[in-house]
Amino acid sequence: xxxxxxxxxxxxxxxxxxxxxxxxxxxxxxxxxxxxxxxxxxxxxxxxxxxxxxxxxxxxxxxxxxxxxxxxxxxxxxxxxxxxxxxxxxxxxxxxxxxxxxxxxxxxxxxxxxxxxxxxxxxxxxxxxxxxxxxxxxxxxxxxxxxxxxxxxxxxxxxxxxxxxxxxxxxxxxxxxxxxxxxxxxxxxxxxxxxxxxxxxxxxxxxxxxxxxxxxxxxxxxxxxxxxxxxxxxxxxxxxxxxxxxxxxxxxxxxxxxxxxxxxxxxxxxxxxxxxxxxxxxxxxxxxxxxxxxxxxxxxxxxx
Amino acid sequence: xxxxxxxxxxxxxxxxxxxxxxxxxxxxxxxxxxxxxxxxxxxxxxxxxxxxxxxxxxxxxxxxxxxxxxxxxxxxxxxxxxxxxxxxxxxxxxxxxxxxxxxxxxxxxxxxxxxxxxxxxxxxxxxxxxxxxxxxxxxxxxxxxxxxxxxxxxxxxxxxxxxxxxxxxxxxxxxxxxxxxxxxxxxxxxxxxxxxxxxxxxxxxxxxxxxxxxxxxxxxxxxxxxxxxxxxxxxxxxxxxxxxxxxxxxxxxxxxxxxxxxxxxxxxxxxxxxxxxxxxxxxxxxxxxxxxxxxxxxxxxxxx
Numbered sequence: 001x002x003x004x005x006x007x008x009x010x011x012x013x014x015x016x017x018x019x020x021x022x023x024x025x026x027x028x029x030x031x032x033x034x035x036x037x038x039x040x041x042x043x044x045x046x047x048x049x050x051x052x053x054x055x056x057x058x059x060x061x062x063x064x065x066x067x068x069x070x071x072x073x074x075x076x077x078x079x080x081x082x083x084x085x086x087x088x089x090x091x092x093x094x095x096x097x098x099x100x101x102x103x104x105x106x107x108x109x110x111x112x113x114x115x116x117x118x119x120x121x122x123x124x125x126x127x128x129x130x131x132x133x134x135x136x137x138x139x140x141x142x143x144x145x146x147x148x149x150x151x152x153x154x155x156x157x158x159x160x161x162x163x164x165x166x167x168x169x170x171x172x173x174x175x176x177x178x179x180x181x182x183x184x185x186x187x188x189x190x191x192x193x194x195x196x197x198x199x200x201x202x203x204x205x206x207x208x209x210x211x212x213x214x215x216x217x218x219x220x221x222x223x224x225x226x227x228x229x230x231x232x233x234x235x236x237x238x239x240x241x242x243x244x245x246x247x248x249x250x251x252x253x254x255x256x257x258x259x260x261x262x263x264x265x266x267x268x269x270x271x272x273x274x275x276x277x278x279x280x281x282x283x284x285x286x287x288x289x290x291x292x293x294x295x296x297x298x299x300x301x302x303x304x
Numbered sequence: 305x306x307x308x309x310x311x312x313x314x315x316x317x318x319x320x321x322x323x324x325x326x327x328x329x330x331x332x333x334x335x336x337x338x339x340x341x342x343x344x345x346x347x348x349x350x351x352x353x354x355x356x357x358x359x360x361x362x363x364x365x366x367x368x369x370x371x372x373x374x375x376x377x378x379x380x381x382x383x384x385x386x387x388x389x390x391x392x393x394x395x396x397x398x399x400x401x402x403x404x405x406x407x408x409x410x411x412x413x414x415x416x417x418x419x420x421x422x423x424x425x426x427x428x429x430x431x432x433x434x435x436x437x438x439x440x441x442x443x444x445x446x447x448x449x450x451x452x453x454x455x456x457x458x459x460x461x462x463x464x465x466x467x468x469x470x471x472x473x474x475x476x477x478x479x480x481x482x483x484x485x486x487x488x489x490x491x492x493x494x495x496x497x498x499x500x501x502x503x504x505x506x507x508x509x510x511x512x513x514x515x516x517x518x519x520x521x522x523x524x525x526x527x528x529x530x531x532x533x534x535x536x537x538x539x540x541x542x543x544x545x546x547x548x549x550x551x552x553x554x555x556x557x558x559x560x561x562x563x564x565x566x567x568x569x570x571x572x573x574x575x576x577x578x579x580x581x582x583x584x585x586x587x588x589x590x591x592x593x594x595x596x597x598x599x600x601x602x603x604x605x606x607x608x
Contacts, residue, residue, distance in 0.1 A: 134539055154537055156528075187536060189528035194537075200520045201538040205545040207585075208512055210600035211578035216504045217603050219573035222497040224460075229497055233458055234505040234607040235438055237548040241509040244541040246604030249597035256585050256593060267582050269523040274515035278571055281511075281560050289560060293553035296514035299521050300550030303538035 003177035004093065008066025009034045010178070011092070013084060015046045015055070017136060018097045019071030020145020023051035025182045028147065034061045036084070037142075045142045059087030067174055070096040074254040078107050085111060090121050093171040095129040095178075099198060100258040101158040101191035105130045109165055127171040130191060131157040132198075133184060140248065151183035158191035192262075199262035201303070202244075204270055206252045207263075209245015212238075307481035308397065312370025313338045314482070315396070317388060319350045319359070321440060322401045323375030324449020327355035329486045332451065338365045340388070341446075349446045363391030371478055374400040378558040382411050389415060394425050397475040399433040399482075403502060404562040405462040405495040409434045413469055431475040434495060435461040436502075437488055444552065455487035462495035496566075503566035505607070506548075508574060510556045511567075513549015516542075 009032040012019045019035070026033045027050060035052035036059055037043050043055045054061055059081075062068055068088060070077055077098050088094060098104045108128045115122040135153040137144065157175060159167035176186050189197075216238070220230030256263055280289040313336040316323045323339065330337050331354060339356035340363055341347050347359045358365055363385075366372055372392060374381055381402050392398060402408045412432045419426040439457040441448065461479060463471035480490050520542070524534030560567055584593040 134537055136539070153539075156537065187528050187531075189526070189533060193526040193528070193533055197524065197526060197533040197537050200523045201534050201542045204519065205516060205542055206597070207578065207581050208516055209545055210597050211574055211581055212509060212512055213600040213603045213607070214577035214580075214596075215508065215570065215573040216607065218577065219504045219570055220501065222493070222501060224491055224493040224497070227491075228606075229493060229501040230505050231606045232491060233438055233460065233498075233501050235440070235457075238505045238509055239604075239608050240544040240547045241513055241549075242600075242604055242607070243544045245545075246601045249594050249601050252597045253590055253594035257588075257590050260585055260588070263585055264582075266519065266523055267585075269519040270515055273518035273522065274511065276518075277511050277515055278568075281564060281567055281571075284561070284564070286557055286561050290553050290557035292518075293510070293514050293556045296517040296546075297550045297553050299517045300543075300546055302532070302535045303517070303520065303546070304543050 003181065004066045004174040005031050005178045005181065009064055011036065011062040011065035011068035012052060012071055013062075013068065014071040015042060015051050015142055015145065016071065016073075017140055017144035017149075018133065019069070020046070020049070020051045020142060021135075021147070021149035022069060022071060022182070024145050024147050025150065027051075027053065029181055034065055036061050042142045049142070049145070051142070051145055059083050062087050062089060065089055065092055067093045067095070067178060070094065072096070074098050074100065074258050078103060078258065080111070085115060085122060086120065088122050090123060092123050093127050093129065093174045094123050095131045095175045097131065097133055098258075099132055099202065099255055101130045101132060101194045103258050105158065105160060105191050124168070126166060126168040129157055129159065129167060129171050129175045131155060131175055131179070132194065133179065138247065148183070150179070153184055154187050155179035155184035156187045156189060156194055158194050159188055160191070195259050195262045196265065199259050199266040200269070203255050203259055203263050204266040205244050206247065206255070207245070207267070208270070209242040210252070211245070213242050213245055307485065308370045308478040309335050309482045309485065313368055315340065315366040315369035315372035316356060316375055317366075317372065318375040318377075319346060319355050319446050319449065320375065320377070321444055321448035321453075322437065323373070324350070324353070324355045324446060325439075325451070325453035326373060326375060326486070328449050328451050329454065331355075331357065333485055338369055340365050346446045353446070353449070355446070355449055363387050366391050366393060369393055369396055371397045371399070371482060374398065376400070378402050378404065378562050382407060382562065384415070389419060389426060390424065392426050394427060396427050397431050397433060397478045398427050399435045399479045401435065401437055402562075403436055403506065403559055405434045405436060405498045407562050409462065409464060409495050428472070430470060430472040433461055433463065433471060433475050433479045435459060435479055435483070436498065437483065442551065452487070454483070457488055458491050459483035459488035460491045460493060460498055462498050463492055464495070499563050499566045500569065503563050503570040504573070507559050507563055507567045508570040509548050510551065510559070511549070511571070512574070513546040514556070515549070517546050517549055
């Protein structure tokens with residue numbers, strides 16, 4: 001059967017890095033893309049860049065879409081505009097691209113149940129598919145979208161299967177077909193497991209790198225022929241270690257806020273690992289230190 | 305006046321990444337390079353690669369060298385072969401390329417004073433110039449040396465000027481001319497300041513990245529369709545943050561051992577920075593967290 005994204009227009013809400021890249025790939029694949037954006041200037045630029053077949057600041061642009069992708073920043077995803085909610089077609093499959101999944105699932109189930117209870121006739125909660133394409137660059141905004149961003153990257157969905165709530169298999173399949181059409185590697189897992197994993201491999205590195213920059217600043221202060229010594233001597237290793245820690249502060253804060261419990265748990269694991277290494281340095285246990293560093297070196301290739 | 309490295313043969317002790325790269329650049333610049341290596345197989349391969357004009361496992365190869373560069377791993381630099389010490393020409397300027405400077409300076413002053421007191425007639429302690437070319441790749445060994453490794457990289461010297469010991473200005477100048485001939489950016493600073501700076505920007509990131517790998521391993525363990533979830537989802541951000549933490553464990557241990565006090569001090573700064581960020585997450589202080597991350601983002605460009 002023809003995939004949903006080919007049969008009916010695809011709605012994209014937000015045309016930043018993820019939404020814009022989705023739009024470019026979908027247009028290239030022959031889909032009709034109806035995009036909703038916040039500001040008229042964004043709509044104009046998105047039209048110039050060809051990010052969608054129709055772009056509007058009016059939520060009515062989503063009418064007739066079979067599949068709607070919410071490509072919003074986490075704060076707006078967790079606290080969406082009521083006009084957006086009201087405009088979601090009742091029959092549509094809805095998915096999001098947020099980097100945390102438990103809070104998004106809980107919030108959108110609540111919102112869609114409330115809309116149904118109020119007789120609003122919005123989409124069924126079972127047709128909300130929480131997902132997370134794990135792709136990105138350092139860029140943001142309407143200029144950031146690029147062709148092929150999702151190719152060979154994981155696209156994780158976190159379907160629900162509890163007595164109170166479950167994800168419609170057909171809705172899940174529709175999102176999978178979209179993801180795979182863009183070349184992504186489809187994965188399904190539990191939302192809480194996803195959030196613990198991204199806390200460890202994505203949100204914790206932000207704090208670790210940010211702290212390293214502040215430590216180098218605080219501990220530096222020696223000068224060398226007029227130049228600050230730590231800054232003069234920092235090499236590519238320091239640049240790499242701090243890349244995500246020196247990234248967009250608002251995104252970093254939003255991820256920490258939305259994934260607070262998992263991030264604190266990840267920090268707990270991190271403190272144990274670092275304290276163990278530090279104790280070896282303090283205790284001059286050089287053979288165990290080398291063994292521990294060797295274990296880290298052996299672990300790393302599995303993460304690449 | 306013609307620089308020392310052009311007037312007299314340059315001795316290079318060790319032909320790993322740094323020694324081999326030095327040899328290639330110096331040969332290309334027209335210098336005579338006399339290299340001392342540990343193993344006959346290394347000597348043979350070094351000759352094939354053209355890393356020096358003469359290569360031997362016999363310390364006598366250093367005879368007649370006006371400038372000798374000790375390009376040894378930290379452990380062998382801090383505990384050198386007595387035969388090497390005995391073979392250093394009495395009139396030579398000696399420099400090293402170790403990544404810590406205080407311990408190297410103290411140790412070599414001791415060794416050269418002891419040699420002089422024993423009537424061995426080795427180089428004068430004032431003509432030992434501690435230095436640190438801040439260049440590297442992930443490679444090691446006789447195959448690692450490459451042309452142009454030092455170009456545009458800092459080359460830090462840590463001359464001494466105390467009543468008991470001081471560095472001969474002519475010796476310092478001879479090393480500077482060598483470094484600048486290879487395209488390096490010459491800097492002088494205090495040895496303890498150097499060691500504190502590299503603890504912050506080079507040795508601390510090793511522990512931070514190593515701990516992050518171990519935390520992801522310890523906190524992971526959820527599986528997703530058979531694959532380990534943290535490993536399946538780790539992205540380029542995680543790879544960058546852990547690059548130096550997953551590096552050579554022996555080098556990491558040797559740097560920690562030689563720079564222990566400065567590394568523990570750097571860890572103190574780091575704990576304060578990370579604890580502050582963690583307290584904001586725990587206390588749900590989102591505006592201060594965003595401000596703190598913004599400060600890190602502003603700091604980073606100065607380190608690049």
